[in-house]
Amino acid sequence: MGRSRTAVARRNADQYFGLSAAGTTVRTEVVGGVTTFLAMAYILFVNPQILGTTGMDISAVFVATALAAALGSLVMGLWARYPIALAPGMGLNAFFAFTVVLVMGIPWETALAGTFVSGILFFILAVTGVRGAIVNAIPLHLKFATGAGIGLFIAFIGLRNAGIVVESEATLVGLGDLRRPETLLAIFGVLVTAAFLIRGFKGGVFYGMIFTAAAGVVTGVIAAPAGVVSAVPSLAPTFGAAFGSIGELFTAQMAVVILTMLFVDFFDTSGTLIAVANQAGFLRNGELPRANKALMADSVATMGGAVLGTSTTTSYIESSAGVSAGARTGLASVVTAVLFVLSIFFSPLLAVVTPEVTAPALILVGVFMATALGDIEWSKLEYAIPAFMTVAAMPLTYSIANGIAFGLFLYPILMVLKGRWRDVHPITYALFVVVTAYFIWLM
Numbered sequence: 373m374g375r376s377r378t379a380v381a382r383r384n385a386d387q388y389f390g391l392s393a394a395g396t397t398v399r400t401e402v403v404g405g406v407t408t409f410l411a412m413a414y415i416l417f418v419n420p421q422i423l424g425t426t427g428m429d430i431s432a433v434f435v436a437t438a439l440a441a442a443l444g445s446l447v448m449g450l451w452a453r454y455p456i457a458l459a460p461g462m463g464l465n466a467f468f469a470f471t472v473v474l475v476m477g478i479p480w481e482t483a484l485a486g487t488f489v490s491g492i493l494f495f496i497l498a499v500t501g502v503r504g505a506i507v508n509a510i511p512l513h514l515k516f517a518t519g520a521g522i523g524l525f526i527a528f529i530g531l532r533n534a535g536i537v538v539e540s541e542a543t544l545v546g547l548g549d550l551r552r553p554e555t556l557l558a559i560f561g562v563l564v565t566a567a568f569l570i571r572g573f574k575g576g577v578f579y580g581m582i583f584t585a586a587a588g589v590v591t592g593v594i595a596a597p598a599g600v601v602s603a604v605p606s607l608a609p610t611f612g613a614a615f616g617s618i619g620e621l622f623t624a625q626m627a628v629v630i631l632t633m634l635f636v637d638f639f640d641t642s643g644t645l646i647a648v649a650n651q652a653g654f655l656r657n658g659e660l661p662r663a664n665k666a667l668m669a670d671s672v673a674t675m676g677g678a679v680l681g682t683s684t685t686t687s688y689i690e691s692s693a694g695v696s697a698g699a700r701t702g703l704a705s706v707v708t709a710v711l712f713v714l715s716i717f718f719s720p721l722l723a724v725v726t727p728e729v730t731a732p733a734l735i736l737v738g739v740f741m742a743t744a745l746g747d748i749e750w751s752k753l754e755y756a757i758p759a760f761m762t763v764a765a766m767p768l769t770y771s772i773a774n775g776i777a778f779g780l781f782l783y784p785i786l787m788v789l790k791g792r793w794r795d796v797h798p799i800t801y802a803l804f805v806v807v808t809a810y811f812i813w814l815m
């Protein structure tokens with residue numbers, strides 16, 4: 373009886389998520405979902421630290437982060453059916469805390485209300501199809517460049533987290549102290565993970581993380597977890613705080629804040645969706661099927677996250693770790709969502725997933741994503757220059773959105789100079805105006 377019920381459940385899952393059609397299995401999707409979760413789990417600890425600088429309650433933000441990630445990943449998995457997980461974004465939480473609250477002096481409750489409204493605007497763009505049209509109008513070589521640039525960006529984050537790249541006053545960045553125990557652990561992790569991958573293990577990124585965490589605990593570099601289960605902290609300090617401040621949104625300052633949140637999330641999400649979809653082989657003639665559903669999942673997560681008490685929730689580039697472990701369907705995102713819900717009970721165990729443990733995954737996934745460079749037509753300079761600037765700007769300005777904006781700014785100008793102005797999509801000219809306005813606002 374039990375076995376036949378399991379068989380029926382498997383068949384239903386196969387049909388709903390299209391596992392066989394995608395050449396995957398329940399087991400592979402579970403490994404992919406767990407891999408993505410482990411690659412993202414650091415956000416559970418980093419996000420409360422960053423948002424806590426605004427005076428928000430750290431424990432409440434921890435729970436809000438987990439639940440917003442779970443909500444977004446679940447909607448993405450069940451509705452858009454992509455192996456793309458979501459969580460509060462690293463660039464956007466820094467903008468929320470350091471720019472909006474600490475520099476502009478806006479209360480965090482009002483900033484949360486602004487986040488909520490940016491989610492509504494995002495939703496409207498997705499429902500009306502405007503967003504999907506914009507995503508699909510981005511030229512193919514800029515899509516490849518976006519994937520490769522994000523690869524360099526996350527490798528840079530990984531190298532920093534590992535302590536291999538450090539800041540330098542003279543040259544901005546430099547080589548870190550390779551004798552530091554945490555750095556040595558990360559280097560060990562890169563080698564072990566690379567070994568798994570080179571030997572053809574699909575879950576190599578995941579297994580590499582387990583080995584690295586275990587080696588960290590055995591050698592004492594990572595403190596053994598204090599326990600396994602702990603009580604769930606209260607959400608009360610942040611839940612619904614956004615709604616008390618809706619009245620304070622009607623200022624020019626908040627209009628700029630909301631539009632910036634929308635712009636950054638828009639290009640970050642678009643770039644991430646395209647990069648992960650390209651890696652997984654989902655693009656059809658350079659376009660993403662069901663793009664609007666994926667975008668709506670993203671906007672629902674931002675609205676839900678703002679109500680719970682976190683800055684913008686976005687599609688995570690770390691999903692590419694799960695895709696490299698074999699994930700091809702929404703089932704993997706559902707697995708990631710379940711793990712985010714469970715994480716609110718098991719917070720002491722997550723403490724062993726330190727930045728050194730996730731660094732090897734970020735660095736090696738960066739390698740996979742950089743392979744998209746091979747698809748760019750480097751001999752055509754009107755493509756090569758915008759593509760190169762897109763790739764270079766992402767790690768060097770520490771922003772996915774800036775990289776895309778560089779490309780969208782340069783491409784139409786160079787096509788006009790080449791005399792090929794007719795070959796540029798009208799939407800691409802409209803995007804040129806938008807990114808030019810963005811650069812002017814930044815100045």
Ligand SMILES: Nc1nc2[nH]cnc2c(=O)[nH]1
Binds near residue numbers: 460641644687688690
């Ligand atoms: N795409 C994307 N991935 C992330 N991973 C961690 N933070 C981010 C972010 O802001 N955007």
